[in-house]
Amino acid sequence: MDRTVRIIGAPMDYGANRRGVDMGPSAIRYADLADGLEQAGAVPVDDGDLSMPRAEERDPDADQPSRGNAKFLREIEDVCRLLSDRVASTLADGEFPLVLGGDHSVAIGSLTGSARAAELGVLWFDAHADCNTPETSPTGNVHGMPLAAVLGRGTFGDTEWAPATGLCESAIVYVGLRSIDERERTLIRDSEMTAFTMSDIDRRGISAVIEDALTIATDGTDGVHVSLDLDWLDPRTAPGVGTPVRGGVTYREAHAALEAISRRDEADDILRSMDVVEVNPILDEGNETATLASELTASTFGKRIL
Numbered sequence: 001m002d003r004t005v006r007i008i009g010a011p012m013d014y015g016a017n018r019r020g021v022d023m024g025p026s027a028i029r030y031a032d033l034a035d036g037l038e039q040a041g042a043v044p045v046d047d048g049d050l051s052m053p054r055a056e057e058r059d060p061d062a063d064q065p066s067r068g069n070a071k072f073l074r075e076i077e078d079v080c081r082l083l084s085d086r087v088a089s090t091l092a093d094g095e096f097p098l099v100l101g102g103d104h105s106v107a108i109g110s111l112t113g114s115a116r117a118a119e120l121g122v123l124w125f126d127a128h129a130d131c132n133t134p135e136t137s138p139t140g141n142v143h144g145m146p147l148a149a150v151l152g153r154g155t156f157g158d159t160e161w162a163p164a165t166g167l168c169e170s171a172i173v174y175v176g177l178r179s180i181d182e183r184e185r186t187l188i189r190d191s192e193m194t195a196f197t198m199s200d201i202d203r204r205g206i207s208a209v210i211e212d213a214l215t216i217a218t219d220g221t222d223g224v225h226v227s228l229d230l231d232w233l234d235p236r237t238a239p240g241v242g243t244p245v246r247g248g249v250t251y252r253e254a255h256a257a258l259e260a261i262s263r264r265d266e267a268d269d270i271l272r273s274m275d276v277v278e279v280n281p282i283l284d285e286g287n288e289t290a291t292l293a294s295e296l297t298a299s300t301f302g303k304r305i306l
């Protein structure tokens with residue numbers, strides 16, 4: 001399929017606890033992303049990076065004006081508004097938006113953009129649930145909050161910039177969770193989202209879990225957004241991330257899951273948008289996490305072994 005994939009770099013690090021994820025887009029490009037996409041049968045077009053605002057104060061503990069317990073929320077809002085418009089216009093042009101993070105707060109931009117003109121399901125591959133609000137977050141880091149923001153939970157500043165209109169809560173599916181804060185647990189239980197944890201993968205295997213996840217994410221929706229946080233994988237395989245958690249999926253399980261998405265996409269045309277986030281080259285070993293991010297993206301678009 002000759003799908004045009006527009007690569008949009010979002011070198012944001014205002015939402016993370018560690019500096020360095022702003023270099024993620026370069027590292028993933030350097031790891032032959034465009035080649036991999038071509039081998040998958042896509043036509044990559046690189047938009048370059050969105051420019052990031054300069055924060056007035058880089059001390060993350062400094063008070064961010066009227067933003068509650070959400071560090072750099074003003075900067076994150078600016079970037080996500082821009083990204084959201086870029087994702088929406090890419091889709092309107094009939095192209096596929098592929099967003100390279102940056103920390104996971106960029107998903108507020110990709111999701112609001114992608115859900116503007118469609119009922120949207122989400123596959124969220126992550127060790128973390130990322131559904132804290134400024135009120136519940138133990139850290140104040142916005143990369144732990146994007147799903148709450150797009151679902152309209154909690155208060156993210158004074159304007160309604162974060163909720164995603166066409167987002168279908170019952171079609172949001174987590175895959176591979178293993179680190180959930182207490183208040184996130186309550187939010188998930190009281191929500192319509194589905195959470196497959198690492199225990200589900202242990203018991204049922206990745207293939208059965210991903211088939212169920214695909215069925216839920218596509219039920220009643222026009223398309224699916226894939227959000228891939230590299231800390232979904234085990235830190236032995238993906239060391240270049242800011243918030244590693246032991247006991248993640250293996251290299252093969254990750255490819256199996258994303259290949260399953262591409263097979264479903266070949267049959268039913270389900271893929272709408274994607275972001276690949278949290279690659280931190282400063283913490284990486286020989287760019288292996290960025291390489292993995294690049295390979296897994298190619299698998300999602302249909303690159304096969306044979």
Ligand SMILES: NC(=[NH2+])NCCC[C@H](N)C(=O)O
Nearest residue numbers: 104128132139141143144243
């Ligand atoms: N996208 C991520 N790596 N998120 C990590 C979030 C960690 C923790 N739950 C927090 O709220 O701070």
Ligand SMILES: [Mn+2]
Nearest residue numbers: 127128229231
């Ligand atoms: Mn994570």
Ligand SMILES: [Mn+2]
Nearest residue numbers: 104126130229
């Ligand atoms: Mn995340």
